[in-house]
Amino acid sequence: MIEPGAQRTVFVGNRAFVWHEARRAGLRLVESLAITGSYFDRQAAQLGVPVRRIGCKRMLLDTLAALDFDLLLCNGVPHILPISRIARPGQRFVNVHPGPLPDLRGADPVNGAILLDRAAGAAVHVMDDGIDTGPLIARRRFSVPQGADVRLLYQMVFEAERQVFRQALARSFEPDPALAEPVGADSVYYTIRTADRRLQPTDNAALTVRKVRAFATPNQAPVFRIADTDLRAQAAAIVDGAALDQMAAGLDTNQVVTSGPDFLVLTKPDGLVLLDRVSGDLGAIGRGSTLKQSDLND
Numbered sequence: 001m002i003e004p005g006a007q008r009t010v011f012v013g014n015r016a017f018v019w020h021e022a023r024r025a026g027l028r029l030v031e032s033l034a035i036t037g038s039y040f041d042r043q044a045a046q047l048g049v050p051v052r053r054i055g056c057k058r059m060l061l062d063t064l065a066a067l068d069f070d071l072l073l074c075n076g077v078p079h080i081l082p083i084s085r086i087a088r089p090g091q092r093f094v095n096v097h098p099g100p101l102p103d104l105r106g107a108d109p110v111n112g113a114i115l116l117d118r119a120a121g122a123a124v125h126v127m128d129d130g131i132d133t134g135p136l137i138a139r140r141r142f143s144v145p146q147g148a149d150v151r152l153l154y155q156m157v158f159e160a161e162r163q164v165f166r167q168a169l170a171r172s173f174e175p176d177p178a179l180a181e182p183v184g185a186d187s188v189y190y191t192i193r194t195a196d197r198r199l200q201p202t203d204n205a206a207l208t209v210r211k212v213r214a215f216a217t218p219n220q221a222p223v224f225r226i227a228d229t230d231l232r233a234q235a236a237a238i239v240d241g242a243a244l245d246q247m248a249a250g251l252d253t254n255q256v257v258t259s260g261p262d263f264l265v266l267t268k269p270d271g272l273v274l275l276d277r278v279s280g281d282l283g284a285i286g287r288g289s290t291l292k293q294s295d296l297n298d
Contacts, residue, residue, distance in 0.1 A: 006028060007027070007028060007069075007070040007071045008028055008030045008068065008069045008070045008071070009022065009027045009028055009029050009030060009069060009070065009071045009072075009073055010029075010030060010031045010032075010033065010064070010067055010069045010071070010072050010073070011029055011031075011032045011033065011073045011074075011075070012032075012033035012034075012035075012054065012060065012072065012073070012074055012075075012077055013033075013034070013035065013038075013040055013073075013074060013075035013076040013077055014034070014035040014038035014039060014040055014041075014075075014076035014077070014078070015038065015039045015040050015075060015076045015158065016039065016040045016043045016044070017075075017158045017159075017161060017162055018073070018075040018096050018161055018162060018165045019032065019040065019075070021162050021165050021166065022073060022165070025166070025169055027071075027073075027169075030067070030068075030069060031052060031067055031069070032044070032049070032050075032051045032052070033051065033052050033053075033054050033060070033063060034051040034052070034053055034054065035053075035054055035076065035077065035078065036053045036054060036055040038076070040076070041053060057079040060077075060079060060081075061081070061086065064086060065086065069091065070090060070091060070092065071091070071092050071093075071094065071173065072091070072092070072093045072094065072127075073094055073096070074093070074094065074095040074096065074127065075095070075096040075161065076098075077095070078107070080131060081093070081127065082129060083127050083128055083129050084128070084129050092126070092173060093126065093127035094124060094125070094126060094127060094137070094168070094173050095124070095125055095127050095132070095134070096122065096123075096124050096161050096164065096165055096168075097109070097122065097123050097124070097125065097132055098110055098122055098157045098158075098160075098161060099112070099113070099120070099121060099122065099123065099132075099157075100119055100120065100121030100122070100123060100139055100140070100141035101123040101125060101132055101136060101139060102132075102133070102136075102181060102182070102183045102184070102187045103118060103119070103186075103187040103188060104118060104120075104121075104187075104188060104189075104190055105131055105132035105133070105183070105187070105188075105189045105190075106131065106132065106189045106190045106191045107190075107191040107192070108190055108191050108192045109157075109190055110150060110153050110154055110157050111150055111190070111192055111196075111214045111215060111220075112188065112190030112214075113144055113153065114144055114148070114149070114150060114153060114210055114213050114214040115190075115196060115210050115211060115214035116188060116190065117144075117210065118144075118188065119141050119142060119143055119144070120141075120142060120143075120144050120153055120156065120157055120160075121139065121140045121141040121142055121157070121160055122139070122140055122157055122160035122161040122163070122164045123136055123137075123138065123139040123140075123164060124136070124137040124138045124139075124164045124165060124167070124168035124173075125137060125175075126173075126175060131189070133183065135175035135180065136175060136176060136179035136180065137164075137167075137168040137171055137173055137174065137175050137176055137179075138164040138165075138167035138168040138171065138176065138179075139164060139179055140160045140163055140164050142156070142160070147237075148213070149212075149213040149214075149216035149235070150213065150214055150215060150216050150217065150220075151216055151217060192215075192220075194296045195296055196211065196214070196215070197211070197215050197220065197221075197222045197223060198211075198222060198223055198224070198294045198296060199211060199212070199222050199223070199224035199233070199275075199291070199294065200224075200291075200293060200294060201253075201254045201291050201292065201293060203268075204268055204269060204270045205238050205268035205269075205270045205271040205272070205273050206238070206270065208236060208266075208268065208273050208275075209236040209237060209238055209273060211236075212233050212234070212235065212236035212275065213235075213236060216234045216235060216277075217234070218234065221233060221234045221277075221279070223294055224275075224291060224294055225291070225292045225293070225294045226256065226264075226285050226289050226290065226291055226292065227284050227285050227289045227290070228292075229280060229281055229282075229284060229285065230280060230294070231275075231278050231279065231280035231281075231282070232278065232279045232280060233275040233276065233277060233278050234276070234277035234278075234279075235275075235276035235277045236273060236274060236275050236276065237273070237274045237276070238271045238272065238273060238274075239265065239271075239272050239273070239274045240271060240272060244257065244265070244272055245272075247265075248265075248267055248272060251267050251287075251288065252267070252290075253267050253268060253269050254266065254267060254268070254290055254291040255267050255287075255288050255289065255290050255291070256285060256286065256287055256288065256289040256290075256291075257272060257287065258287060259282055259285050259286060259287075259289075260282075261282065262276065262277060262278050262279070262282070263275060263276045263277075263278055264278065264282065264285065266291060
């Protein structure tokens with residue numbers, strides 16, 4: 001077996017954290033491939049690091065076919081690779097995934113950990129023809145901190161990715177038999193759906209808060225409709241107290257208790273929800289305004 005430091009390694013991905021670890025560890029990076037427009041692409045340009053930009057799956061497959069390498073290290077690749085068709089003898093394909101496999105397979109496990117109330121984490125696995133299904137090499141799993149939103153969780157998961165990469169490197173990227181387990185009925189696959197980013201009258205308080213925290217960024221913030229106005233919220237919390245309960249007296253479920261320039265408090269069957277960092281026209285919204293069903297068109 002070729003030692004990791006001697007392996008001709010190609011990195012491909014959309015973020016630079018594991019790439020930096022690979023360089024620090026002395027991996028022999030013969031080529032770095034950046035997904036066009038990604039964080040890794042932008043950072044490489046800022047640092048003056050030469051990378052090859054990958055704009056589509058066909059370009060990635062053609063590039064890999066032309067390169068001579070022993071190890072492909074993936075981290076944030078938005079394409080499913082036909083490993084059995086493209087792998088040559090002696091090559092190994094490894095992926096660093098931002099979820100605690102076999103749970104939270106799919107494209108958006110960080111959002112999914114909050115939305116579905118699951119443990120978060122990261123894993124390194126040997127790639128096969130499935131989606132995040134190859135043998136596990138290293139894994140870290142942890143509970144989402146109370147009150148955390150996706151911005152914080154992303155940073156925690158990126159740190160976990162660095163940790164599991166170092167563990168995998170120490171194992172020379174050999175699968176760990178102790179981590180072998182089938183994809184069970186209790187594991188989930190998660191990729192963002194439009195419906196997940198809509199706050200609906202049927203959502204209880206806990207789900208409303210999880211939806212907002214799972215997508216608490218400007219480009220993903222969940223949409224909701226009050227008084228025929230579409231709004232977006234980037235923060236949420238369940239709030240309580242005798243004074244608030246008095247303010248909410250006489251209101252029905254899904255009605256506004258009070259509002260301000262960028263927030264409002266909404267009644268739910270199981271409590272009051274503060275929707276904060278709200279964008280949109282709140283001028284026509286006041287006490288008694290009602291949350292309506294939001295359509296699923298982006």
